[in-house]
Amino acid sequence: xxxxxxxxxxxxxxxxxxxxxxxxxxxxxxxxxxxxxxxxxxxxxxxxxxxxxxxxxxxxxxxxxxxxxxxxxxxxxxxxxxxxxxxxxxxxxxxxxxxxxxxxxxxxxxxxxxxxxxxxxxxxxxxxxxxxxxxxxxxxxx
Numbered sequence: 001x002x003x004x005x006x007x008x009x010x011x012x013x014x015x016x017x018x019x020x021x022x023x024x025x026x027x028x029x030x031x032x033x034x035x036x037x038x039x040x041x042x043x044x045x046x047x048x049x050x051x052x053x054x055x056x057x058x059x060x061x062x063x064x065x066x067x068x069x070x071x072x073x074x075x076x077x078x079x080x081x082x083x084x085x086x087x088x089x090x091x092x093x094x095x096x097x098x099x100x101x102x103x104x105x106x107x108x109x110x111x112x113x114x115x116x117x118x119x120x121x122x123x124x125x126x127x128x129x130x131x132x133x134x135x136x137x138x139x140x141x142x
Contacts, residue, residue, distance in 0.1 A: 002112065002119035005126070009111045009118070011059075011066035016092035018057040032071050035128075035135045037064070050128075065128040073118050073126055081109060081117045 019030050019037070027039040037053040039046045048056060050064040057064070074081075074097065078090060082099055090099045097109040118126050 002115040005115040005118040006111065008066040008070050008126070009114045011063040012070035012114070013092055013095045013111065015053075015057060015059050015063050015067035017094070018059055020093075022057070032068060032075075034072065034138070035068055035131050037068075068131055069126050069128055070114065070118070072131060073121065073124070074114070076124070077117055077121050080121060081113060082107060 022039070023030055027041060029040050031038045031040065033047070035050065037048045039048070050061050050068065053059070054061040054064045059067075074090070078087070078099070079085070081097075086102065088100045088102050090097060092098075095111065097114060099107045099109065101107070124130075
């Protein structure tokens with residue numbers, strides 16, 4: 001039942017599109033650190049919690065939390081999606097995930113592909129509370 005992950009994936013692409021609109025105008029690039037959104041410029045880096053990011057992006061906090069969950073899944077399991085191939089980069093773009101390879105080839109994955117990946121790796125507990133717990137555990141070790 002990969003369909004259970006469809007709302008999270010939909011939110012992922014919605015928030016990604018909101019981020020992309022800022023990157024084009026004000027930010028050089030973005031990244032995440034598990035439960036924080038980072039915007040990088042030539043002179044500064046700003047971090048945002050899910051609540052702060054929601055306000056900045058015009059999204060709900062739930063949409064941003066789902067974005068973090070799906071982004072974490074992709075960051076950790078992209079090779080499960082692409083058949084364990086070496087890739088150069090990946091990015092969400094207009095409701096699809098674009099995976100670029102060293103020889104210039106790009107593969108496109110849609111929302112149902114990502115939902116299936118989340119289903120196949122659901123033992124990782126793809127939930128925002130689980131991400132927060134992991135974040136807190138990492139901070140304890142630091």
